[in-house]
Amino acid sequence: MRLSRYFMPILKENPKEAEIVSHRLMLRAGMVRQQSQGIYSWLPLGKKVLDKVNNIIREEQNRAGAVELLMPTLQSAELWQESGRYEAYGKEMLRIKDRQERPMLYGPTNEEMVTDIFRSYVKTYKNLPLNLYHIQLKFRDEIRPRFGTMRSREFLMKDAYSFDLTREDAIHSYNKMFVAYLRTFARLGMRAIPMRADTGPIGGNHSHEFIILADTGESEVFSHKAFTDFEIPAENTDFDDVAGLQSIFDKWTSVYAATSEMHDEAAFNAIPEGDRLSARGIEVGHIFYFGTKYSEPMGAKVQGPDGKEHPVHMGSYGIGPTRLVPAIIEASHDENGIIWPESVAPFDVVVINMKPGDAACDDISEKLYASLGNAGKDVLYDDSDDRAGTKFATADLIGVPVQIIVGPRSAAAGEVEVKDRKTGAREVMTLEAALNRVT
Ligand code: ATP
Ligand code: MG
Numbered sequence: 001m002r003l004s005r006y007f008m009p010i011l012k013e014n015p016k017e018a019e020i021v022s023h024r025l026m027l028r029a030g031m032v033r034q035q036s037q038g039i040y041s042w043l044p045l046g047k048k049v050l051d052k053v054n055n056i057i058r059e060e061q062n063r064a065g066a067v068e069l070l071m072p073t074l075q076s077a078e079l080w081q082e083s084g085r086y087e088a089y090g091k092e093m094l095r096i097k098d099r100q101e102r103p104m105l106y107g108p109t110n111e112e113m114v115t116d117i118f119r120s121y122v123k124t125y126k127n128l129p130l131n132l133y134h135i136q137l138k139f140r141d142e143i144r145p146r147f148g149t150m151r152s153r154e155f156l157m158k159d160a161y162s163f164d165l166t167r168e169d170a171i172h173s174y175n176k177m178f179v180a181y182l183r184t185f186a187r188l189g190m191r192a193i194p195m196r197a198d199t200g201p202i203g204g205n206h207s208h209e210f211i212i213l214a215d216t217g218e219s220e221v222f223s224h225k226a227f228t229d230f231e232i233p234a235e236n237t238d239f240d241d242v243a244g245l246q247s248i249f250d251k252w253t254s255v256y257a258a259t260s261e262m263h264d265e266a267a268f269n270a271i272p273e274g275d276r277l278s279a280r281g282i283e284v285g286h287i288f289y290f291g292t293k294y295s296e297p298m299g300a301k302v303q304g305p306d307g308k309e310h311p312v313h314m315g316s317y318g319i320g321p322t323r324l325v326p327a328i329i330e331a332s333h334d335e336n337g338i339i340w341p342e343s344v345a346p347f348d349v350v351v352i353n354m355k356p357g358d359a360a361c362d363d364i365s366e367k368l369y370a371s372l373g374n375a376g377k378d379v380l381y382d383d384s385d386d387r388a389g390t391k392f393a394t395a396d397l398i399g400v401p402v403q404i405i406v407g408p409r410s411a412a413a414g415e416v417e418v419k420d421r422k423t424g425a426r427e428v429m430t431l432e433a434a435l436n437r438v439t
């Protein structure tokens, strides 16, 4: 992509409305724009990162055996009257009427709708287990939308829903998502800690919030420090291995971790003082086993091996991609801007032509742009006529992992400078060496 043809509206000034660094950097880098309170457009640079995040989530959901579909944002109120949540949900739900005066709503979540799909088609335990997910916009009329897309009113959610004949099977489905989540957050360059969350009237201990530590997080969290050494499950994890998955779950829940709502002071104080971690965190995912809470009132039943009908045991599994993007930035930035983990960087490399119009600079820059592109790299080519200082600042701000700087003096000698965004290390090398370094 040539910067001169791209749409990346960089802000020079620090936006006043941004209270936290990720919000500030997303606005300055031209990733998002607020359209009305808590409702955002994702501009091209932001959209590229968001797509990468979604794809990692999708790959790990698929690996764990979940099946993607797409449900609408607008839902009929009828379904929610069946489950009893239409009244109960309260003011976070945006209620709308269509031209026939039929009550509709903008879905804040999809348990009812997916249960309706399930009950319409699945009649026997032989078609279980089943896990259906989608990545779709949600709307919650939050009292205090803030921090940009970290807490917005319209936001993207990956929500998965599992269906099983028995509680035992449902726990295996839960463990699959537990493992998928550990892998997903690790691939996004973050260490998320699964923390016990409230299960309300359902009871049991199968509700976990996945929390990323950050000073700006809205949750107060308490945990053992041991999590930093726990191994992330491998790519070839066998998701059908019931005992294997259970042992991963057991390991990751073997030490204390809870948010303030579930905090047990005595249990926390039993941890040796040096191993205690009391911090703030961001909820990036939440998984929940809720049994027959929706299948019972909505009549989602399957025939079991005993020939009788049984309401299915369900769980739901959410991740917030539009919250994850700022969460990644909170965890990875410096005073000059964003430092993207390679897995979600909007571009693999930026080629900075310091002096467009200079024959040697143009020649080398064009060669790099073409060769890197041919090698399958996603390249941003800064061919703009901005001052060199502005170009360097922009490249640092948008956080692309590798910068190749083409200046008139070195270009005349067939050389370029390669800069690593994360370490700041710079090295002068030949064009060929630079190509080898990056591809
Ligand atoms: P919170 O406690 O932050 O309000 P929640 O517990 O209400 O979140 P869930 O219903 O568990 O959220 O939804 C699943 C995931 O969706 C959350 O873990 C989070 O990543 C994301 N999410 C929820 N609300 C928002 C929001 N207003 N803006 C962006 N992402 C959100
Ligand atoms: Mg909420």
Ligand code: MG
Pocket (backbone or CB within 6 Å): 283
């Ligand atoms: Mg929450």
Ligand code: MG
Pocket (backbone or CB within 6 Å): 209, 283, 285, 286
């Ligand atoms: Mg939650």
